Amino acid sequence: MREFKDHLSEYLRRVQAGEELVVTSHGKPVARLAPPHASEADPEAQVLARLRSQPWIRAGKGGKPLGPEHPIMWPSGEKPLSRIILDDRE
Structure with missing residues (x-):
């Protein structure tokens, strides 16, 4: 072990x-x-290749999601959805 540590660069x-x-x-x-x-050599590439070969998986294109084209507007003056959910959990 000592010799290994002393000559690690050479062994590598x-x-x-x-x-x-x-x-x-x-x-x-x-x-x-x-x-x-x-x-x-590249296990991540192997996993990605295996996933891409599955017909039910679509690979992403990268970048941030853009969100919906036409977002649903919440009526002004109404409780926010997050508050309604929190109230429902109580």
């Missing part, structure tokens, strides 16, 4: 080059360092 360069390393402590393996497989 070796792993980046494609080598797989086993870290030991008192002769017993405690960790394995390996370069990521192509499928593990």
Whole structure:
């Protein structure tokens, strides 16, 4: 473990080059360092691709939602909807 800490940069360069390393402590393996497989490189992209392949899911276009074209106007002088809901919960 001490040698691993002292030469961490060197070991990471070796792993980046494609080598797989086993870290030991008192002769017993405690960790394995390996370069990521192509499928593990971007798990978020994998999940998004899987979701986009589902027919019932539509991917967003990004940005803020614009809201409805014709919003319903609340009559002036009336209790706000939030107050009506809070009163109903009591």
